[in-house]
Amino acid sequence: MEQNAYNESRDRLLEAPYRIIDYLPRQVPQERGNRYFAAERYLMGHPQIDELYGRFARLMVKLSCYYGLAVYDPRSDAWCDDPAPAELVQRIKACAATGPDRYLHILISAEDSLLTLNGDDLYMTMYHPHGQLLETAALLAAAEGLFLRQP
Numbered sequence: 001m002e003q004n005a006y007n008e009s010r011d012r013l014l015e016a017p018y019r020i021i022d023y024l025p026r027q028v029p030q031e032r033g034n035r036y037f038a039a040e041r042y043l044m045g046h047p048q049i050d051e052l053y054g055r056f057a058r059l060m061v062k063l064s065c066y067y068g069l070a071v072y073d074p075r076s077d078a079w080c081d082d083p084a085p086a087e088l089v090q091r092i093k094a095c096a097a098t099g100p101d102r103y104l105h106i107l108i109s110a111e112d113s114l115l116t117l118n119g120d121d122l123y124m125t126m127y128h129p130h131g132q133l134l135e136t137a138a139l140l141a142a143a144e145g146l147f148l149r150q151p
Contacts, residue, residue: 001081001109006070006072006079006107009107010072010105010107010114013127014116016114018127018128019125019148019149021056021125021126021148023052023146023147024147025147026147027151044122050093052122053096054089054093055144055146056117056146057088057089059137059141059143059144060088060092061089062143063136064088066136068081068109068110069081069106069108070107071088072107073091073104074101075094091104095118096119102119102120103116103117104116108133111128111132113126114128134148
């Protein structure tokens with residue numbers, strides 16, 4: 001696929017229904033919001049954020065065994081087809097670093113699905129999850145101590 005086709009797919013999929021891959025199994029009740037935000041501040045620090053993004057990275061390396069991935073890295077302003085596992089891990093972990101452009105878009109063209117990771121978040125977003133991809137992603141998330149759920 002060429003760069004413009006990837007961009008068009010990404011833009012379309014960002015409007016699709018989505019689920020999140022989160023460290024929590026369900027939304028925190030409003031009355032526990034203060035505790036949630038305290039936990040979030042703690043988890044955004046090092047080494048906790050590195051460990052969480054390591055889980056995301058392992059999930060994506062495993063998912064890449066089943067599906068071809070195209071990864072958009074804003075630092076290079078380009079899509080990379082099926083990056084090697086070490087490169088995929090490096091790109092995901094770079095999102096946890098400080099500075100601009102701390103996000104990734106990961107397109108699974110064969111399944112018409114998109115995953116996003118934003119360095120300011122403690123979750124990944126999966127757009128247009130369905131069928132075997134949804135089932136596989138849920139199993140892999142669980143293996144990493146993560147939860148694939150409705151937001």
